[in-house]
Amino acid sequence: MIRIKKLVKKYPNGFLALDNIDLHVGKGEFIYLVGPSGAGKSTLLDVIFRSELPTSGDIYIDNFSLNHLKPAQVPYYRRNIGMIFQDYKLLPGRTVYDNVAFALRVMHYPRSRIHRHVSQVLELVGLSEKVNHVTAELSGGEQQRICIARAIVNNPPILLADEPTGSLDPETSWEIMQLLSKINSRQTTVLVATHNKSIVDDIRKRVVVLESGKIVRDKHFGTYDG
Amino acid sequence: MIRIKKLVKKYPNGFLALDNIDLHVGKGEFIYLVGPSGAGKSTLLDVIFRSELPTSGDIYIDNFSLNHLKPAQVPYYRRNIGMIFQDYKLLPGRTVYDNVAFALRVMHYPRSRIHRHVSQVLELVGLSEKVNHVTAELSGGEQQRICIARAIVNNPPILLADEPTGSLDPETSWEIMQLLSKINSRQTTVLVATHNKSIVDDIRKRVVVLESGKIVRDKHFGTYDG
Amino acid sequence: MLNDIVFFLTEAVNGMRRSGMMIVISVATVTVSLLVFGIFLLVSVNITHLANFMASKLEIRVYLKDSVGESDVSMFRDRLRAMPQVKKLEYVSREEGWKQFQTSYPTMALGEMITQNPLPNSFRVFVVDDSQFVSFAKYLSSIEEYVEDVTYGDIMAERIQMLYRFCRYSGYILVGLLTMATLMIVMNTIRLTVIARQAEIEIMQLVGATNPFIRAPFLIEGFLIGVIGSLLSVGILRPMYSYLAIEFQKKVPFVPLVYDPVTLRYVYFAITGAGIFLGTVGAFIAVSRTLKTKY
Amino acid sequence: MLNDIVFFLTEAVNGMRRSGMMIVISVATVTVSLLVFGIFLLVSVNITHLANFMASKLEIRVYLKDSVGESDVSMFRDRLRAMPQVKKLEYVSREEGWKQFQTSYPTMALGEMITQNPLPNSFRVFVVDDSQFVSFAKYLSSIEEYVEDVTYGDIMAERIQMLYRFCRYSGYILVGLLTMATLMIVMNTIRLTVIARQAEIEIMQLVGATNPFIRAPFLIEGFLIGVIGSLLSVGILRPMYSYLAIEFQKKVPFVPLVYDPVTLRYVYFAITGAGIFLGTVGAFIAVSRTLKTKY
Numbered sequence A, B: 001m002i003r004i005k006k007l008v009k010k011y012p013n014g015f016l017a018l019d020n021i022d023l024h025v026g027k028g029e030f031i032y033l034v035g036p037s038g039a040g041k042s043t044l045l046d047v048i049f050r051s052e053l054p055t056s057g058d059i060y061i062d063n064f065s066l067n068h069l070k071p072a073q074v075p076y077y078r079r080n081i082g083m084i085f086q087d088y089k090l091l092p093g094r095t096v097y098d099n100v101a102f103a104l105r106v107m108h109y110p111r112s113r114i115h116r117h118v119s120q121v122l123e124l125v126g127l128s129e130k131v132n133h134v135t136a137e138l139s140g141g142e143q144q145r146i147c148i149a150r151a152i153v154n155n156p157p158i159l160l161a162d163e164p165t166g167s168l169d170p171e172t173s174w175e176i177m178q179l180l181s182k183i184n185s186r187q188t189t190v191l192v193a194t195h196n197k198s199i200v201d202d203i204r205k206r207v208v209v210l211e212s213g214k215i216v217r218d219k220h221f222g223t224y225d226g
Numbered sequence C, D: 001m002l003n004d005i006v007f008f009l010t011e012a013v014n015g016m017r018r019s020g021m022m023i024v025i026s027v028a029t030v031t032v033s034l035l036v037f038g039i040f041l042l043v044s045v046n047i048t049h050l051a052n053f054m055a056s057k058l059e060i061r062v063y064l065k066d067s068v069g070e071s072d073v074s075m076f077r078d079r080l081r082a083m084p085q086v087k088k089l090e091y092v093s094r095e096e097g098w099k100q101f102q103t104s105y106p107t108m109a110l111g112e113m114i115t116q117n118p119l120p121n122s123f124r125v126f127v128v129d130d131s132q133f134v135s136f137a138k139y140l141s142s143i144e145e146y147v148e149d150v151t152y153g154d155i156m157a158e159r160i161q162m163l164y165r166f167c168r169y170s171g172y173i174l175v176g177l178l179t180m181a182t183l184m185i186v187m188n189t190i191r192l193t194v195i196a197r198q199a200e201i202e203i204m205q206l207v208g209a210t211n212p213f214i215r216a217p218f219l220i221e222g223f224l225i226g227v228i229g230s231l232l233s234v235g236i237l238r239p240m241y242s243y244l245a246i247e248f249q250k251k252v253p254f255v256p257l258v259y260d261p262v263t264l265r266y267v268y269f270a271i272t273g274a275g276i277f278l279g280t281v282g283a284f285i286a287v288s289r290t291l292k293t294k295y
């Protein structure tokens, strides 16, 4: 599904965030991306999501090299990827409903289908009651769950989750991870960058450890520490 | 140090976020504030920090009622409180150094003292290398640590930490919590709203559990679950 | 498609509500700058009108030779009339001329002293294109078989002509400058409102919105700002001009202001058109610059 | 304190660098609107100047009775000179008057027919305050012991006077409107740049900054925007005006434009002052509104 070859990302200020990454993610796989703060987890997800351009190297999605992606195709490409942003990136001043619906509106879904999908997904993340609240009126964890809802609302084949439980209590975190597992079990490829040791250790999956921009460990059915 | 009496916070949209809270925090105490997403932890800290006004009830700081605080006094009041915001609230477009130094500049510290303090505190949170980076160029965990550095740089007598380890890996989280403990041991009153079960369970302190705006449990030397 | 249009419209309206003060401020700025633009237009229309009016008063006086008889006069009249430059023609017999001269200089007791009328017959000639006024006068004086002399208030005529041109050119320059100024101010204002929502636009890009999809509500918003701004400015300008025009007519009745509703309507249309055009184009440019990404 | 000032200055400059495009745009808007303001000022200064000039050409011709002898003439001259309304006085003897009349109407063979000079002696009187021109002329004609008749190009004089007033009033109204327009545009522009940084201001409040502390760099920024904008606009306006003034002097030499460096310097000072004032005050108002909190 995702093949990453000799990927290097050097930020404009000269910082080398990804240093020669090679990674192969099969279709329907579930991967934890772990590593200390500043290791390059978000950068890797951003490069796959194409919100950052790689400095060199290749990323193939289903054998299509992202190097060949034209700017005008980027929005269509992104619609295949659900991204849970570390900083949520909610549209300011809009309601929970509008934020989630937006991801479907850009795809020209009819109103009734938008309504059905959004209601369902808000139910899943436990925000049905807040549907008409403006996002600024929500708690940190609630905002994070909107972001999750938006990422999964259109059933994308790839899901990139950057610290999806950072603002959630253990119980809600657990539910969200179960949700991601369920989505994964329907052949969605899932990459989760996380610091949540107990979740990584409890819901065992493949664990890729990044450190200073390099993959230092890659273990199926691994734990946070090894 | 902090006495909260019959505190009620109803947001303008009618949502009752804090429902008749009574809480006494002694000088030099360390309290975990836990509870599910949307329980009202951030609201409680905001009301103490006076970035939200209470709907009714009283908050006394050293026997001074915040109800008597005049608008012009608010900045001076806040300088006594280090606040680690859940969403960091870093000044956009500025360097790490400037963000941390700002908290001292408002207090008219001379340049040399600012420099010394900022360098020290950045060392403590492990960001010395990033001192001249713009905050947008940092990872989520790095941004969170700037926020922590800014909150503690002027040694305030009260420290309010809202989810201070949400974006940090377990090891860094541990170090930060040790730092907060050390600060606490120097008679600083510390309130930490957190979801981090392992930290609450490992570094045992008083645990206050909020649920739907009510204090449902308050236990010295408690754990996350009871 | 209809779905999208409804969405874009509600997006635009909601976006404006959300940006609240910002939109109010930018509508105010657009209104004010269109107002200035409109005032300039009205002033320049009036100056042109005034200059035209002054120029239309210019006449060439062609004095005929005494030897030219009645039939020759009418032949010459036909010849003059056939000339394309001639707009109006008026014959002044020597008797009429003398009467006019006497009434023009009532303080001089000329009548008592001058027993014989010294004036020849003449034509008063008004030209079509006053820019050729002087050359045409010179040409007329060269028709020696009929013409004794030609006067055209030499210096005054030339001066009025020049003043006319002066006004016209200054008017062009000013309206040109002001059009550019209005353009810049309106577009800049709208750009500022768009830049303030740059983060929002970036998020939309991240969620898979295509550039046209993001642009549409902003275009509608710019359009609406233009519409509201221009309607407000016309709404202020129209009664203000009517009032001032009436006041001025009372005070300086001989200065011919423009009251012609057709001309005025053109001016108001120009303002509205400019507002709508600048609002929409401003939004387009502003969003396009913000949409430029690194991919 | 010095510490703070240095900080505020660097904050202001860094803030402007960070806001990059926004500051460029607002400087451009300020420049453009001050430019329009300046053009208006220059136009109105010139119109006033022109009107003054036209009015200064107004003269009253006082024809003396034939019975007034040489000594009476000089007595009357002294009397006229003593009047506060009189600016300039010129005696025209009947011989001179006749010569002038003949040269004014060269086409009329008057000299051949009129053997006796029909004109009386006269004074040309120029008044100080042309708004009292007509009433003063009427007063002069009432001095019956000396005065035979008074002419003052009746209608023309009144018209020029009225036109003068017209120009002056329109000038006042326009400059007034434009001052308000400039004020609004500049302040709005600066408000937009401040609103865009509302989040930043709120964070500063959270970190314990007092309102004056937050305001200071914004005031400096507004001041700098005003300074840069006004210097740019004066920098464009000055050479442009010099060039156009020279061009126009070539084309319409008789129209007296304002070249006087002192007057022009006032205009440029006014522009600079307006820019700096509006920038600073605009920033003050903008930040103050944003600073209003709920506590």
Ligand SMILES: Nc1ncnc2c1ncn2[C@@H]1O[C@H](COP(=O)(O)OP(=O)(O)OP(=O)(O)O)[C@@H](O)[C@H]1O
Binding pocket: A011, A012, A013, A015, A016, A017, A035, A036, A037, A038, A039, A040, A041, A042, A043, A044, A086, B136, B137, B138, B139, B140, B141, B142, B167, B168, B169
């Ligand atoms: N835009 C940028 N410009 C320059 N450096 C950057 C930029 N974004 C990130 N970095 C640097 O790249 C490194 C990796 O950042 P990244 O966000 O990928 O870390 P991360 O693994 O997601 O960390 P965290 O767990 O704290 O979120 C960090 O050291 C960061 O400072």
Ligand SMILES: Nc1ncnc2c1ncn2[C@@H]1O[C@H](COP(=O)(O)OP(=O)(O)OP(=O)(O)O)[C@@H](O)[C@H]1O
Binding pocket: A136, A137, A138, A139, A140, A141, A142, A167, A168, A169, B011, B012, B013, B015, B016, B017, B035, B036, B037, B038, B039, B040, B041, B042, B043, B044, B086
């Ligand atoms: N400005 C606001 N207006 C209206 N409702 C609000 C506002 N801020 C928060 N709320 C609501 O108040 C409740 C408590 O919010 P708060 O941020 O205190 O929760 P929290 O305990 O910090 O949750 P989390 O762990 O997710 O950060 C939430 O249900 C939230 O939706």
Ligand SMILES: [Mg+2]
Binding pocket: A041, A042, A043, A086, A162, B139, B140, B141
């Ligand atoms: Mg990250």
Ligand SMILES: [Mg+2]
Binding pocket: A139, A140, A141, B041, B042, B043, B086, B162
């Ligand atoms: Mg919270």
